Amino acid sequence: MALLTLLAVVTVAIIMQRSLFGVVVLFSIYSFLMASVMMVLDAVDVAMTEASVGAGVSTVIFLATLHLIKTTEMRQVNVKLAPMLLSVVTGGALIWGSMILPPFGRASNPIHQHVAPHYLENSIKETTVPNVVTSVLADYRGFDTLGETTVIFTAGIGVLLLLRGARRRGRNGEDRDAS
Amino acid sequence: MSAVRTFIEHYNYVITILLMMAGLYIVVARGNMVKKLVGLSIFQTSVYLLYIEPGKILGATAPILDPAFKVYSNPLPHVLILTAIVVGIATVALGLALVVRINEAYGTVEEDEIFERDRDA
Numbered sequence: 278m279a280l281l282t283l284l285a286v287v288t289v290a291i292i293m294q295r296s297l298f299g300v301v302v303l304f305s306i307y308s309f310l311m312a313s314v315m316m317v318l319d320a321v322d323v324a325m326t327e328a329s330v331g332a333g334v335s336t337v338i339f340l341a342t343l344h345l346i347k348t349t350e351m352r353q354v355n356v357k358l359a360p361m362l363l364s365v366v367t368g369g370a371l372i373w374g375s376m377i378l379p380p381f382g383r384a385s386n387p388i389h390q391h392v393a394p395h396y397l398e399n400s401i402k403e404t405t406v407p408n409v410v411t412s413v414l415a416d417y418r419g420f421d422t423l424g425e426t427t428v429i430f431t432a433g434i435g436v437l438l439l440l441r442g443a444r445r446r447g448r449n450g451e452d453r454d455a456s
Numbered sequence: 457m458s459a460v461r462t463f464i465e466h467y468n469y470v471i472t473i474l475l476m477m478a479g480l481y482i483v484v485a486r487g488n489m490v491k492k493l494v495g496l497s498i499f500q501t502s503v504y505l506l507y508i509e510p511g512k513i514l515g516a517t518a519p520i521l522d523p524a525f526k527v528y529s530n531p532l533p534h535v536l537i538l539t540a541i542v543v544g545i546a547t548v549a550l551g552l553a554l555v556v557r558i559n560e561a562y563g564t565v566e567e568d569e570i571f572e573r574d575r576d577a
Contacts, residue, residue, distance in 0.1 A: 288478045292482060311504070319517060320508050323537050331497075335545055339494070342552040342555060345559070346555065346565055368477035375466055375473060388533075389530055397519065397521070408520045408521075409531040436549050439557050
């Protein structure tokens, strides 16, 4: 609970912060907090991925972008009423709706009755992998992972094409670190 | 009393939705494109949280099978979110590459300046 509150505080700081460098650093902190929350919620694999990808790689990519666009300050912004109203109304509706969700952390919740017990019982028998997350990811739902890899491949090609075109025109002759 | 109890049992969802709305607000209200992408990432991360939270059972352990433990948290949301994190970083990288290109073409990453330049042209 304390961690979650801390997350909310960091997010408010990100909204307030005007220096783009500060925003990126705060976002890195946010990702590490998120990884700790995942750890507390028993999602160790997700916590590891979030710490390395969310806090590590994405921070590097953001910093590389800041380096390329040579801007670290954003302009003065004032509080805009319409987006604020939109967020508050949507958030209020969602919170109102979430109050009838099953309470946190009960073993009798519907989510724990469906396919998860099957995975937990048969994973060792069928795949001999003790880490159920790995066996579901690579074995029971391997096609999901294949699709994910395709998406990353496509995104990688997109990034390379966009940035290679930029370099060929050579307006600012810098090379881009591949990320 | 029961209202307080309901609130505490759903506190995690309240924070998740606050994060989600903070992300939405940044995306809509801030003109700087790098900041917009940070907002988008916050929105994404809050969705991860939304998926992982219901999978937790109080008193359970991480879903790595061992004879010493009997109760495990639900592994399925973890798998889905592992996939989502990696796809999320791919989309953010693509977005930032677009920002670099836009900055090169317009010399700015502020949304209203770009619109102004389009109107002048």
